[in-house]
Amino acid sequence: MRKPLMLAGLVIAATPVVAEDKPQLTVYAPDYFTSEWGPGPKIEEGFEAICNCDLKFVAGDVLPRLLLEGERTEADAVIGLNTDVTARARATGMFAPHGQDTSALSLPIAWEDDTFLPFNWGETAFIYDKTKLENPPASFEDLLNASDDLKIAIQDPRSSISGLALLLWVKGVYGDQAPEAWAKLAPKVLTVTPGWSESYGLFTDGEVDMVLSYTTSPAYHIIAEEDDTKVAAIFPEGHYFMTELVAQLKTTDTPELTQSFMDYILSDGFQSMIATANWSYPAVIKEGFLPEGFAALPRPAKTIFYTEDEAEALRQPALDEWLAAFAN
Template structure:
């Protein structure tokens, strides 16, 4: 039986010309996280934009509950996976992803990218970026902490919500942030944070919703999160607290699976994703900074966001070698 989506696409593509057999329409299957593929996320716009220029193809996004979930799914499926590529991994798990041997080099010459510390990765292409930060509402928090130590010193009824580093990339980003900022003192910082942690949620949306509902004073999110409230809600009361010790960045990435039989099409999609046309879709759908300079096309809400003066970092190799131990350190300290 013909796949209905393929058949419909073939009919549309064939109007006024020789019909293309449904089986001949190439389908690019992309694993990503649910927010990226959602109707309000960047997925639909990227799908429409690429299908308009690919010469007759269909883009299908398959969503998991998180970017970590997409990697785990491909690891389980191995070379039998239907996915041609993954969009939405980040630099904290890129080293682990690369070590699986499941990804192929993209073969693209990427120039003019504006990600923190530049970009020269042969396997993954950057999608967007921001720094992790705690966000707060100026209506309820008039003097936000300016460091982890100031946060720890606040009364215990000042509460934060964070995400589990085993299931959510922001949670892992927080582990890396604390370790990069405090090194051997990381366990001490976690112990100090423990009384302030209202809960540790499985994903970002759950904790952010708790914050919006007034259950917590601050939520782990991004320096770009206030842009959503400014643009979508005309609300400028949500701010990101900037910490004196610096902030850890998240760059989301995309990569082609070596098992895919559509390597060329997947590479073309990556080129589109990193182009000005593709990047113009990202800011006000995924609420992150684009990886190219959009100039006047970037919504002014982003240009006005305060950004950290110091960016902290680890190499992929350092993260891959130590992240499990650093996660254990965090979990032990807050239990």
């Protein structure tokens, strides 16, 4: 985060120079992205060091804002969408090809999309504290059949990408039996929060035994806090794959600058900071890109993934099943 100039006179003198001499690139991003613990500040610093521009992140609900603004949008690019919502984004016709060679991507799935470009990835998981939960569920079935005394925090799929991912995870594991699975899981859910940070805060405060998060979440505790007590429960049924994406708008009035930002996404400078800036796997993993703490993370043997069209087709039926379970 950039520090403000100490002298008011310097601020007044500097403002016109920035506006006149440096073009601005506006990127819509999720709320978490621009926080001091999110990846936004590091990305801003890194790109501004090479672009001679002013990178401005606008935080909020990215897709709803784009759908509302349409071609009037001020965004040059967006960051933080995922494949569970890109069908609706693509249908707007507002996006241009990313223009990148994706052959070096280190994803557990094949990637051939020429519009939405991955910059990180992970898998959903339930996190627990191994010093407090002596017998954690060893499978999704164990989780469903656990005592209702087990307290879990999850996120609302109507407002949270991780909450929506849980719907599709359950659908991927249980298919037509998903309503029965939700009926078993619902009594164990102490609370449903609007977003991830509220749920995770309840977990770290000891209010719940498990929290819906990501397989990479323990890396933060291992590296930043030197705490190896937070663990992802790995299920043999598989874990739902998520990747966050970047795309550029056709309506940008700075196409060359916007393309430069897209070129930056898979660069070593960008990808090498993702592990500890966003606590996830970089889209391109090279030697030195993953700190030692990531080596201790268990990986699922099976990855569950839906294409954007499959995810869009399942979204409403899965949401209806979820709402039915939590309405009782």
